[in-house]
Amino acid sequence: MIKIIFFDIDGTLVDRRAKALDSTRKAISQAQSQGILCGVATGRSPIHLSEQIDALNFDVFVTYNGQLVYTKDETLYERTFSKAVLEQIVDFADTGNRQLMFGGRLKMEGSSLMRFGQNSKARKLVRFIPKWFPVAAAQNLLIKYRSVKEECRYHELNILNEEIYQCVLLSSAEEMEDLNRQLPDCTITRSNPYVVDIIPQGGSKLRGIMKCIETFGFSLNEVMTFGDNWNDVEMLEGTGIGVAMGNAPDGVKASADFVTATNEDHGIYQAMVHYKIIEEAVYENR
Structure with missing residues (x-):
């Protein structure tokens, strides 16, 4: 029996307008009314998270790809970079003039371009970027022609004196092996095609979920997860029921137990009906 459900945010929980469908809201509400806990499992930070999840009333939050897990009342698990590893990341970014953000508990600092990318309005604009957008060429152009190339531009950030859970790097898919x-x-x-998330070695959404359910006394077989992208694969494979959205890449779909409709076409609702988590009457006139 499913006792807790985790939802990725972008491409899963919300639509292209960064809004949750009415069917999604009602499905989550009915699951919670039956005693099933609901939460997010996201690569995003806890900063302004309520805005990002369209003010849905969740029970638990797995953020920074599993590095920070908390409820409204307490922190359940957190894992940050060691000072040595963080220094390696800073050296890499400064030497290569890379666009990088550092994620702490209360704020994110770094590249002004990346800060804009974390803005809710910018996330809505991303849907208009064509799939053929040359990420690698744009990245190389920024590296070569960045107008201000101060030495040690990241080493001087005040946020580096705090605990860092995750870094976000502008990066093309072609350089994954090199990274x-x-x-x-x-x-x-x-x-997504434009950035990578850098977290402490061995970290993942699944690891954060495992730390979370230890607190509640649940097993992985009692966990249901929803996702649409590559950072969701491990949790889709490792939990009792893994659901891939219809808009997910084929490789992500292959890792799931069930492929539902897209995030624009009531995919969460349909999967929860399919697995009898909720009754179909919860959402009429779809």
Whole structure:
């Protein structure tokens, strides 16, 4: 029996307008009314998270790809970079003039371009970027022609005196192998074509979920997860029921127990009906 459900955010929980469908809201509400806990499992930070999840009333939050897990009342698990590994990341970014953000508990700092990318309005604009957009060419252009190339631009950030859970790097898919080689003490995962998330080695959404359910006394077989991208694969494979959205890449779909409709076409609702988590009457006139 499913006792807790986790939802990825972008491409899963919300639509292209960064809004949750009415069917999604009602499905989650009915699951909670039956005593099933509901939460997010996201690569995003806890900063302004309520806005990002369209003010849905969740019970638990797995953020920064599993590195920070909490409820409204307490922190259940947290894992940050060691000072040595963080220094390696900073050196890599400064040497290569890379666009990078550092994620702490209360704020994110770094590249002004990346800060804009974390803005809710910018996330809505992303849907208008064509799939053929040349990420690698744009990235190389920024590296070569960035107007201000101060030495040690990241080393001087005040946020580096705080605990850092995750870094977000502008990066094309073509350089994944090179990133893994240059940052061997990190786990690098991708949730969209434009950036990668860098977290402490061995970290993942699944690990954060496992730490969370230890607190509640649940097993992985009692967990249901929803996702649509590559950083969701491990949790889709490792939990009792893994559901891939219809808009997910084929490789992500292959990792799931069930493929539902898209995030624009009531996919969460349909999967929860399929597994009898909720009754179909919860959402009429779809």
